[in-house]
Amino acid sequence: MTSEPVANEPIDLGGLPVPAGIHLRHWHGLDADLPAMWAASDAARVADGELGRGTYEGTATHYRHLERSDLERDLVIAEGGGRVVGYSRVEWNDSNEGERWYEAVGVVHPDARRRGIGTVLLAWSERRRLEIARAHAAVGEAADRRRWLTTFLFDGDRGGRTLLADAGYERFRRFASMTRPTLDAIEPHGLPAGLEIRPVPRNRAAMRQVFDADAEAFRDHFGWSEATDEQFAAFVEDPETDPDLWVIAFDGDEVAGGVLNVSHHVPDGGLEGWLDSVFVRRPWRRRGLARALIARSLEVLRARGFEAASLGVDLTNPHQALSLYESCGFREVSSATAYRKPLPSLPGGPAEDPR
Numbered sequence: 001m002t003s004e005p006v007a008n009e010p011i012d013l014g015g016l017p018v019p020a021g022i023h024l025r026h027w028h029g030l031d032a033d034l035p036a037m038w039a040a041s042d043a044a045r046v047a048d049g050e051l052g053r054g055t056y057e058g059t060a061t062h063y064r065h066l067e068r069s070d071l072e073r074d075l076v077i078a079e080g081g082g083r084v085v086g087y088s089r090v091e092w093n094d095s096n097e098g099e100r101w102y103e104a105v106g107v108v109h110p111d112a113r114r115r116g117i118g119t120v121l122l123a124w125s126e127r128r129r130l131e132i133a134r135a136h137a138a139v140g141e142a143a144d145r146r147r148w149l150t151t152f153l154f155d156g157d158r159g160g161r162t163l164l165a166d167a168g169y170e171r172f173r174r175f176a177s178m179t180r181p182t183l184d185a186i187e188p189h190g191l192p193a194g195l196e197i198r199p200v201p202r203n204r205a206a207m208r209q210v211f212d213a214d215a216e217a218f219r220d221h222f223g224w225s226e227a228t229d230e231q232f233a234a235f236v237e238d239p240e241t242d243p244d245l246w247v248i249a250f251d252g253d254e255v256a257g258g259v260l261n262v263s264h265h266v267p268d269g270g271l272e273g274w275l276d277s278v279f280v281r282r283p284w285r286r287r288g289l290a291r292a293l294i295a296r297s298l299e300v301l302r303a304r305g306f307e308a309a310s311l312g313v314d315l316t317n318p319h320q321a322l323s324l325y326e327s328c329g330f331r332e333v334s335s336a337t338a339y340r341k342p343l344p345s346l347p348g349g350p351a352e353d354p355r
Contacts, residue, residue, distance in 0.1 A: 011076055016123045019116040022085070024124070027075045034060055036084035037077070040109040047110035048156030051177035051310055051333045052264055052274070057239045065234035068092050074132075076124050078108075078117050085112035088121035090129050092136075096219065100142040101150040102129035102343070106160070118163050125151075126167075133343055148340040155335045169339035176322075178330035179272075179310040183302040185329075189292040191249060192284070197296060198250050200243040204236060210248055211235055213255035217279035240264070245273075245304065247297045249289060256284040259297040264310065273301035275311040278321070294328050 011024045018024060027033060038056045045053055063071070069091035078086040086108035093101050104125035108118045129149055136142050151169065153160045191197065200206050215227035235241055240262040248258035257280035264274035275297055280290050301309050311330060313321050 011124060012127050013120055013123050014127055016120055018120055022078055022080045022117060025077055027071045030063060037087050040084055041107045043109055044107050048154035049334050050154045061234050061238045065230045067230050080112060085109045086117045086121055088125045090125050092132060098145055100145040100147045102133050104151045113159055147343045150340045152338050155337055164339050168341045171337050172340050173338040174315045176315055176332045176335045177312050178325055179333045180329045181308050183298055186295055186298045189295045191292050192287040192289055195249045195251050195256055197247060200246055200248055202243055207236060210255055213281060214277055214279045217281045247293050247300055256281060257289050257293055259293045261297050273306035273309040
């Protein structure tokens with residue numbers, strides 16, 4: 001957070017009127033604001049039909065370790081009727097495709113939709129993201145990168161889709177949450193020769209080895225960014241991180257691949273096993289390791305009392321992940337889309353061109 005308080009600074013909407021009965025304000029702090037923000041976000045996920053939910057504790061851990069989002073300046077909260085009805089938060093990240101993304105998270109509680117709240121939150125986020133981008137351009141930062149305004153939306157949010165389309169955003173990536181409704185009839189698959197499954201001790205060194213292997217395996221995947229100590233701290237502190245559920249394959253002292261299984265909340269209020277990350281490092285690919293790790297993960301989850309399993313997938317993953325998961329009994333339940341639009345002209349270069 002910044003050292004200078006901004007709570008009383010005006011919120012710039014470029015002259016756009018705030019809907020009647022709605023008040024926009026800055027962040028008051030994690031304990032004061034995050035519980036209500038998380039409740040609004042969770043309700044939105046349920047309303048939009050999204051399978052994956054997560055916990056407040058996990059969200060709080062994530063917020064404690066944000067690296068490129070100053071919550072005092074990069075978050076605006078919408079209140080109405082004495083409660084939080086929505087919020088928008090911005091940050092920026094560099095992709096492995098040579099791009100810089102000025103990202104926005106936008107949430108409106110389903111009970112408060114169709115009132116123009118999403119419109120003003122998006123307007124604020126764009127003005128704040130352009131302010132950040134101009135500051136970067138003024139010092140020549142990221143001048144060699146294509147720069148975009150980006151955001152992410154669950155496909156069940158039809159109003160949000162219309163809002164983004166009207167604002168000039170275009171779809172550029174799709175994702176799905178998939179489920180295997182039972183853990184019956186798990187087809188076993190043996191590990192490739194020379195590999196073995198070993199438990200991971202609950203110490204930072206052992207967990208860091210797995211964390212780094214996971215990050216390295218996704219280096220050529222959409223949205224990858226360099227793993228940092230702050231990200232590892234969030235990973236270790238997340239209450240959903242449970243090495244006892246992991247299935248990690250070793251080749252000697254090297255991590256060849258793994259599945260980081262966790263317990264996730266689902267919309268009916270129960271718990272479900274979630275294959276949070278399925279990864280295989282390059283030297284061990286195309287040998288059937290991913291399929292073997294998935295089968296072993298399903299067995300581990302069943303042994304721990306889970307009755308179903310789910311995971312998320314990039315639908316345009318170049319390594320045919322969708323086909324692999326479908327062959328292992330997973331079926332698409334919900335989906336989401338990443339949107340983007342080019343930045344206008346900045347001091348550091350010409351307008352970005354999506355073509």
